[in-house]
Amino acid sequence: MAEYVLWKPYYSVADPSLDMEHKIIIGLINELHAAVISKKEEPDLKSISDRLVRYTNEHFQHEEQVMKDCDYPKIFEHKLEHEHLRKKTLDFHNNLNLVTGRDMLRFLNDWWCEHIQESDRAYAPYVQMAIREGG
Ligand SMILES: [Fe+2]
Ligand SMILES: [Fe+2]
Incomplete structure (x- = not known):
């Protein structure tokens, strides 16, 4: 597929x-997405949501450390965006009986694609600068 x-x-x-x-x-x-279109989303949703919560936290922690290490000036605003998504991901996780896989999919897909392309790519030049400076 x-x-x-x-x-x-x-x-x-x-x-x-x-x-x-x-x-x-x-x-x-x-x-x-595969779970949503397979129509047997209920058992899969719980396992996917578990991993999304865990992995989102791990990734944000790591990314926030990288931003700190390269003195990224907009780290505060960026952390707020992370906080919003962390909370939203947990809300989905705690209300799996109330939300559909489709709602989760739409929200998470839009959020992640936009966040990576806009907010995450904005710190890339600072990462590159830190690499050049040997830091
Ligand atoms: Fe980010
Ligand atoms: Fe990221």
């Missing part, structure tokens, strides 16, 4: 480990 959403080279944030984490999150969104 074709993937629902693909990581593209222009999503790169100049840090291979963060790019890899974004690919894993996109993989989870594809799993969610």
Whole structure:
């Protein structure tokens, strides 16, 4: 089956480990899509949502550390965006009986694709600068 959403080279944030984490999150969104269209979304939804909560937290922690290490000036605003998504992901997780897989999919796909392309790519030049300076 074709993937629902693909990581593209222009999503790169100049840090291979963060790019890899974004690919894993996109993989989870594809799993969610597969669950939604397979019609047996209920058992799968719980397992996907578990991993989304865990993985989102791990990724945000790592990314916030990278932004701090390269003195990214807009880290505060960026952390607020993370906080919003963390809360939203937990809300979905705690209300799986009230939300549909489709709602989750639409929200998470839009949020992640926009966040990676806009907010995450905005720190990439600072990561590159830190690499050049050997930091
Ligand atoms: Fe981010
Ligand atoms: Fe990110």
